[in-house]
Amino acid sequence: MSALDVGSAFLESTVRTATPLALAALGECVSERAGVINIGLEGAIIAGALGGTVAAGILGVGGGFVVGALAGMAIAALFAWFTVGMRADQIITGTAVTLFALGLTGTLYRSVFGDAGVALTTPTAGDIAIPGLSHIPLIGQAFFAQPVMTYVAMLMALLLGWWMRHTHAGLALRAVGEYPEAAVAAGIAPRRVQALAVLFAGAMAGLAGATLVLAQAGTFVEGMSAGRGFIAIAIVVLGRWQPLGVAAAALLFGAANSLQTLFQAMGWVGVPYQLFLALPYVLTLLVLAGASGRAAAPAALGRRD
């Protein structure tokens, strides 16, 4: 392979692995801007993955994405009921919700598809090449010949950035996350805003889970969310709570994950792969430590009353 081919393959794999991370992190970004940190994101992703798997077999890939988003939203609704409705602790609730979803998806999957988890293949979303753009050397295939959800993530990043800054609803969202008392004074209902933000984040995480299955693996595996929900939360921090920053941060994590593929292509097979699998998690820690200036965080993040 030429260096250009290796680079192109590396970038393509980067964008591919970044897509679900970006989707989940963009949702989480919205929820955190409303002051809610959702550790249950991981649960919404795995629910979306199973929902997408089951629905895709019946309704096709498009239906799989829709049902995946709805499944993520259902898990988020549970989280919102506790954290927004009852003002329960966000962290403990999120942890419980993640356990709940991991357990429930495992139970349902094994009950329906057998104890060993019969390999179940789903239809997958094909790559869509954007005419012209996909022929750009090096980056063309990576950014413009991807499954549909990659474009959804890109559009969402642009759209949410504009929406937060230039619409009344976006302003309301930020007001709730920064200074709920002022939001109330301005006639905004913080709880409704927070609930909607959490549900949106759940739908995005569900989409992320469905993407894992329908655009990548082609099958469901128990626990396949593999910590992506937690990584997404780190990505939001790295992206400084700005949608475009979040998308860029997701790419960085995609790149870390794809180093493994790159190294294999370079013939460095002696490097233990477990250490590469650990890399994104180590990177998250370093990023969080590096982003310690917390001025960019919504002031009321995690607050309960």
Add this chain to the structure above:
Amino acid sequence: MKGARTQAADALVSSPSTDPIRRVLSAVGQVGVLLAVGLLLLTVLLAATGHAVGPALAALVRGAFGSWYAITSATIVRMVPLGFAGLAVAIAFRAGVLNVGAEGQLLMGAAIATALALPLHDTSPWLAIPIMIAGGAVAGSLWAMIAGVLRLRFGVLEVISTIMLNFVALNLVGWLVRGPLQEPQRINPQSLSLPPSLQLPVLMEGTRLHAGVPLLVVTAAALGWWLFNTASGFRVRSVGANSRAAHSAGEIAVGSTLLLTFALSGLLAGMGGAVEYLGVTYALYENFSPGYGYTAIAVALLARLHPVGVLGTALLFGALEAGANAMQRDAGVPNVVVTVVEAVLILLVVALDRWRARSAAATGSAGSST
């Protein structure tokens, strides 16, 4: 983000009441009610997923309490890692430290105990076993203190850092058992089996009941005594109750108390990992822990973060998991179904506390706002 941390522990700890007997009874009663709800939920889940409820529940009970062997060698044996990890979570949550990393700390404890076993093969167990347990405890402690330093020095939420460290530890173990710690034949991804002379002594002939059980009980009792009868225990509790007030009181160094909590929490989890290796598995492998560190959160919360209560709830969850495995084996029910029950139990405890806090606020301080 500070709010998320300091609010975590309040209301979850057992509320002070005058009569200790009534307090214990009410706590046991609550656990009983929660357990009944959990079993009801399990029944619904079993029915909904098309399993025969009767045989499944019978297998659950049989696997947990059906025989002397089931009680001693399945239920109580599982109570040990759950108990150590549960103590780790309880002590951390007490101080408002949301350590979700007991899983990783337990794995690091097991890994270091395994690494220490090789050079200690030919030494006396009286020397080797304490060294391996202490080594595991220190490893868990250091692993947790990474998260502690990240929080205190860089303001990183420990919820996220400890989860990340769990994944790092898991991959590290995966590498160790295929690399430096792999058994000499290099066939299976696991460590060399621990020689019988270095295994924790079995307490009762014909069972798997090992010396880790009394060690857990003594540890829980000592921890309970320390928490409620010493100055440093008081500091841990005060920081959890309200770190700002503790800080402005001037007497409590919040930072060092928090670091102590991280260290102690990791120490307990690491000890659990070492004990599990020395008493049950005798080898390190990739799926060494079936999520003990996560179940420990439910164990600690259900015990109201009380060290002695953790013994009871760890036994309960030990029974639940032993039963779940029997249910999978005998009735074809996926054992992960108990994870759902555990999650719902956590949510119920959270909801109960919110409800109680709200009714207390409504009756107690009608005038003052929150």
